[in-house]
Amino acid sequence: xxxxxxxxxxxxxxxxxxxxxxxxxxxxxxxxxxxxxxxxxxxxxxxxxxxxxxxxxxxxxxxxxxxxxxxxxxxxxxxxxxxxxxxxxxxxxxxxxxxxxxxxxxxxxxxxxxxxxxxxxxxxxxxxxxxxxxxxxxxxxxxxxxxxxxxxxxxxxxxxxxxxxxxxxxxxxxxxxxxxxxxxxxxxxxxxxxxxxxxxxxxxxxxxxxxxxxxxxxxxxxxxxxxxxxxxxxxxxxxxxxxxxxxxxxxxxxxxxxxxxxxxxxxxxxxxxxxxxxxxxxxxxxxxxxxxxxxxxxxxxxxxxxxxxxxxxxxxxxxxxxxxxxxxxxxxxxxxxxxxxxxxxxxxxx
Amino acid sequence: xxxxxxxxxxxxxxxxxxxxxxxxxxxxxxxxxxxxxxxxxxxxxxxxxxxxxxxxxxxxxxxxxxxxxxxxxxxxxxxxxxxxxxxxxxxxxxxxxxxxxxxxxxxxxxxxxxxxxxxxxxxxxxxxxxxxxxxxxxxxxxxxxxxxxxxxxxxxxxxxxxxxxxxxxxxxxxxxxxxxxxxxxxxxxxxxxxxxxxxxxxxxxxxxxxxxxxxxxxxxxxxxxxxxxxxxxxxxxxxxxxxxxxxxxxxxxxxxxxxxxxxxxxxxxxxxxxxxxxxxxxxxxxxxxxxxxxxxxxxxxxxxxxxxxxxxxxxxxxxxxxxxxxxxxxxxxxxxxxxxxxxxxxxxxxxxxxxxxxxxxxxxxxxxxxxxxxxxxxxxxxxxxxxxxxxxxxxxxxxxxxxxxxxxxxxxxxxxxxxxxxxxxxxxxxxxxxxxxxxxxxxxxxxxxxxxxxxxxxxxxxxxxxxxxxxxxxxxxxxxxxxxxxxxxxxxxxxxxxxxxxxxxxxxxxxxxxxxxxxxxxxxxxxxxxxxxxxxxxxxxxxxxxxxxxxxxxxxxxxxxxxxxxxxxx
Numbered sequence: 059x060x061x062x063x064x065x066x067x068x069x070x071x072x073x074x075x076x077x078x079x080x081x082x083x084x085x086x087x088x089x090x091x092x093x094x095x096x097x098x099x100x101x102x103x104x105x106x107x108x109x110x111x112x113x114x115x116x117x118x119x120x121x122x123x124x125x126x127x128x129x130x131x132x133x134x135x136x137x138x139x140x141x142x143x144x145x146x147x148x149x150x151x152x153x154x155x156x157x158x159x160x161x162x163x164x165x166x167x168x169x170x171x172x173x174x175x176x177x178x179x180x181x182x183x184x185x186x187x188x189x190x191x192x193x194x195x196x197x198x199x200x201x202x203x204x205x206x207x208x209x210x211x212x213x214x215x216x217x218x219x220x221x222x223x224x225x226x227x228x229x230x231x232x233x234x235x236x237x238x239x240x241x242x243x244x245x246x247x248x249x250x251x252x253x254x255x256x257x258x259x260x261x262x263x264x265x266x267x268x269x270x271x272x273x274x275x276x277x278x279x280x281x282x283x284x285x286x287x288x289x290x291x292x293x294x295x296x297x298x299x300x301x302x303x304x305x306x307x308x309x310x311x312x313x314x315x316x317x318x319x320x321x322x323x324x325x326x327x328x329x330x331x332x333x334x335x336x337x338x339x340x341x342x343x344x345x346x347x348x349x350x351x352x353x354x355x356x357x358x359x360x361x362x363x364x365x366x367x368x369x370x371x372x373x374x375x376x377x378x379x380x381x382x383x384x385x386x387x388x389x390x391x392x393x394x395x396x397x398x399x400x401x402x403x404x405x406x407x408x
Numbered sequence: 409x410x411x412x413x414x415x416x417x418x419x420x421x422x423x424x425x426x427x428x429x430x431x432x433x434x435x436x437x438x439x440x441x442x443x444x445x446x447x448x449x450x451x452x453x454x455x456x457x458x459x460x461x462x463x464x465x466x467x468x469x470x471x472x473x474x475x476x477x478x479x480x481x482x483x484x485x486x487x488x489x490x491x492x493x494x495x496x497x498x499x500x501x502x503x504x505x506x507x508x509x510x511x512x513x514x515x516x517x518x519x520x521x522x523x524x525x526x527x528x529x530x531x532x533x534x535x536x537x538x539x540x541x542x543x544x545x546x547x548x549x550x551x552x553x554x555x556x557x558x559x560x561x562x563x564x565x566x567x568x569x570x571x572x573x574x575x576x577x578x579x580x581x582x583x584x585x586x587x588x589x590x591x592x593x594x595x596x597x598x599x600x601x602x603x604x605x606x607x608x609x610x611x612x613x614x615x616x617x618x619x620x621x622x623x624x625x626x627x628x629x630x631x632x633x634x635x636x637x638x639x640x641x642x643x644x645x646x647x648x649x650x651x652x653x654x655x656x657x658x659x660x661x662x663x664x665x666x667x668x669x670x671x672x673x674x675x676x677x678x679x680x681x682x683x684x685x686x687x688x689x690x691x692x693x694x695x696x697x698x699x700x701x702x703x704x705x706x707x708x709x710x711x712x713x714x715x716x717x718x719x720x721x722x723x724x725x726x727x728x729x730x731x732x733x734x735x736x737x738x739x740x741x742x743x744x745x746x747x748x749x750x751x752x753x754x755x756x757x758x759x760x761x762x763x764x765x766x767x768x769x770x771x772x773x774x775x776x777x778x779x780x781x782x783x784x785x786x787x788x789x790x791x792x793x794x795x796x797x798x799x800x801x802x803x804x805x806x807x808x809x810x811x812x813x814x815x816x817x818x819x820x821x822x823x824x825x826x827x828x829x830x831x832x833x834x835x836x837x838x839x840x841x842x843x844x845x846x847x848x849x850x851x852x853x854x855x856x857x858x859x860x861x862x863x864x865x866x867x868x869x870x871x872x873x874x875x876x877x878x879x880x881x882x883x884x885x886x887x888x889x890x891x892x893x894x895x896x897x898x899x900x901x902x903x904x905x906x907x908x909x910x911x912x913x914x915x916x917x918x919x920x921x922x923x924x925x926x927x928x929x930x931x932x933x934x935x936x937x938x939x940x941x942x943x944x945x946x947x948x949x950x951x952x953x954x955x956x957x958x959x960x961x962x963x964x965x966x967x968x969x970x971x972x973x974x975x976x977x978x
Contacts, residue, residue, distance in 0.1 A: 112741035217620050221642070221959070286734045287807055294627045295731045296963050374733040374807040377960040378642060 162202030211301030222300025232385030257335030771897030830920025836864030
């Protein structure tokens with residue numbers, strides 16, 4: 059194992075450009091595969107956990123009694139459906155909105171470490187673009203989805219869609235700010251904006267070091283993902299399907315899928331920033347010790363996903379004015395309080 | 409306590425000669441024919457002096473043999489006394505016209521519109537005489553007149569006129585057809601009025617306002633009705649309601665079916681409350697016949713009606729909660745699951761899950777099965793614990809309070825004036841329940857409370873509904889203890905032809921006060937059946953409540969009415 063790493067390191071030192079290119083291509087391929095398959099599993103979990111919580115069965119026909127292949131069947135159906143573009147829409151914007159949403163998600167995924175490999179007493183983080191400001195970059199790239207939502211709603215030429223789009227943007231603005239402040243608070247304690255370094259610096263989980271920030275971040279995250287109680291932009295009882303009312307077939311599928319991509323990535327971000335990422339005791343079993351950081355991260359991510367799913371089944375939806383009220387009047391001041399706390403604690407222990 | 413003969417003598421002394429004909433049926437029922445010129449004065453007198461503050465509805469009757477039409481206004485009081493005054497006004501069949509009561513009673517609006525479009529009786533002074541249930545194409549046909557032939561023509565079997573267009577399609581027209589009108593071969597009596605769309609668009613004042621459709625196909629509506637809201641941003645400025653999307657003409661159909669067949673149609677008015685509807689129709693017929701129902705049958709009816717109230721309340725509450733929480737909301741699934749237990753209990757007796765057709769004139773169809781009481785005693789305590797759990801769950805949920813409190817509030821005075829029914833009225837703090845006001849069957853012997861709210865908002869409506877379920881459980885438990893053995897049907901042979909007469913019978917439907925006005929002319933079919941639906945009454949109050957609220961609140965208010973458009977359209 060050491061030999062292989064030595065060869066790779068040597069190659070990287072000799073031909074840095076080619077090395078970066080190869081790593082980039084491999085990374086992009088692995089990334090899209092991992093993220094999209096992961097999101098499919100998240101959709102499956104969403105349906106299955108929800109139905110369990112509601113005393114239903116959920117998907118249980120396609121792929122055995124757990125309905126594991128249901129998503130594949132749904133995807134095939136969406137791909138083969140007629141692609142309807144209504145005549146009144148702003149066609150360019152309408153067509154590009156789902157693509158922008160997908161691109162935005164992949165931009166987020168590029169900077170997120172999906173865990174680390176523990177080789178030879180050292181952690182090698184699995185991240186495609188290990189940039190210095192990755193925490194801030196990820197938080198910003200997550201909000202590209204809101205732009206796509208606005209494009210989709212605005213171009214649809216539909217009253218329900220435009221209301222959904224407006225609601226989506228109003229909500230995004232109100233919650234991106236406290237979310238950003240929370241990321242800064244974490245960075246202040248870690249003395250870095252790099253997600254890998256933030257994880258490595260968490261000897262105590264940030265959830266315990268700054269509990270207020272933890273709560274604000276998870277509320278802002280649920281808002282960002284547009285799930286109950288913050289799903290005003292697609293509240294079907296009020297505005298049919300919100301911004302995606304006029305979409306059908308695979309374009310609708312893409313928009314829908316990106317929500318779950320973001321769900322997965324947001325949950326990973328949550329685990330990285332506040333739950334100690336892949337930190338945890340190394341399992342002293344050969345081979346398992348290599349991936350043991352990933353096992354820890356996976357467990358934390360699953361808990362976050364599970365929590366967000368259960369929130370959907372148990373809470374009422376807030377009204378849009380209550381959402382913005384909560385965002386500006388409570389979340390933002392409290393996140394600033396949390397920033398002050400982080401500065402004090404961070405400089406005391408520095 | 410005021411009784412019917414006192415009311416009659418008070419009218420007679422205040423307006424000598426105004427009462428043309430009268431009949432005091434009992435302490436609680438007064439039938440009087442009033443001079444059509446004095447009806448407004450008499451109503452004013454009733455509402456100001458005698459506490460008749462509840463305009464419960466009105467019915468139009470076409471007496472084709474006597475060449476006259478009748479409008480029957482049903483007046484009652486919100487708890488001050490228990491007299492129901494049925495005030496009839498006669499008008500000739502040619503150009504029928506009576507005075508409108510909308511100036512006195514706000515909620516007379518819809519009832520009079522309905523009579524106008526169905527029978528063609530003009531109401532002088534009515535502010536908006538537009539069609540309510542019928543489509544524009546049927547206006548002027550006056551379908552509830554006795555000489556209406558129908559499409560297809562009941563006498564000849566012809567369908568509506570088919571016209572082949574130049575493109576080769578076939579269009580069906582209700583007569584008169586456009587060609588006939590153009591040729592001038594038929595006299596069109598179609599009244600002139602602005603269409604729904606035109607009335608709506610008149611209200612748009614600026615470019616920033618738009619009209620949004622909530623319905624007839626929308627995730628919010630419990631059945632098809634059109635709720636259009638004029639919005640500016642997220643604010644609703646005005647709401648427009650158009651009903652009649654599932655108008656089945658049940659009242660007219662029942663005139664063409666035998667008395668017994670009529671029971672099946674009452675089921676279809678509102679399938680979650682079909683037992684109450686059965687009871688209402690059968691009770692009215694029993695009243696005409698003067699039948700005494702055996703005690704055991706009375707208890708069986710009460711038990712089943714209360715069970716049906718529980719299941720109706722559960723689905724009504726659960727559906728409403730999904731409107732403000734999304735379909736993934738777990739308590740809704742649990743309510744449906746609990747409702748299934750109640751449905752199974754009813755099914756074990758009646759054999760049907762929703763449309764029971766169980767109540768018969770003078771009794772019930774069959775007896776309770778073996779082990780019904782045991783099963784009830786097992787399920788009801790479970791149900792009680794679940795309902796208490798739901799009440800506690802919502803009481804401690806901050807988002808629930810943020811979304812529901814002070815949303816769609818009605819004060820007790822307004823609720824009375826607007827003529828709301830059922831949980832909307834009781835949530836406003838008016839203890840008005842037919843089981844107390846106009847007790848039927850064995851209700852006077854049972855001990856139960858009438859649940860009321862204080863604020864009259866959506867939260868109160870849910871709270872009242874859930875606590876009413878607890879009262880229903882109490883009633884059923886008492887009935888199970890008290891139920892005697894004996895016959896389940898009266899010994900009297902029910903004649904095929906019901907003797908001539910009329911009756912007005914009221915029951916407490918899950919949605920509130922339901923009344924049926926049944927007239928028999930001695931034939932084997934009812935001469936006229938008028939249904940006073942509770943949701944029809946409540947529905948009318950929806951549009952004023954929606955002015956100035958947010959779109960999300962519009963959904964929360966409309967849902968809290970526990971709607972059943974099927975019953976309001978009939």
